[in-house]
Amino acid sequence: MADVSRLPWAITDHWDWQVHAACRGMNSELFFHPDGERDPKRSRRVAEAARICASCPVQEPCRDWARRVNEPYGIWGGESEQERRAHAGRGHH
Template sequence: MVSLGEDDAEEQDWQERALCAQTDPEAFFPEKGGSTREAKRICSGCEVRAECLDYALAHDERFGIWGGLSERERRRLRRAVS
């Protein structure tokens, strides 16, 4: 049996509560030039949006909508903070 560390358990907890876990994952990974509107709408009502964005920034996620932001928006945020 594999034991989850505390960070892993916390990570799994917020992911299970995320609204995206209950919807079509394709909305969060649109084709290049595709609309991000639906994914961002779902994110706007999600209780773990901040945790999701923190995860994406900490793990340098390069694709998809995370925490309500596209990869380009996350890159811009990283530059503004640096």
């Protein structure tokens, strides 16, 4: 049998939290802005996505993942792109 002890963790382990996400199966357009979207429509969409995230059982690991990988797009764990950039600018990881 092959020695797999040095292989990276299984992808399924890394993404397991997504199985429990409140947004699973929802229209991704709510969480990712379409080209050319402007306020006030953008603000309403972000607020609706954040409302869904607020009740999500995996909000924290989702937000932490997006911060860790510097995810440039979308609402993750209730945070917008701008909120993640602001968090990163404060020197937090």
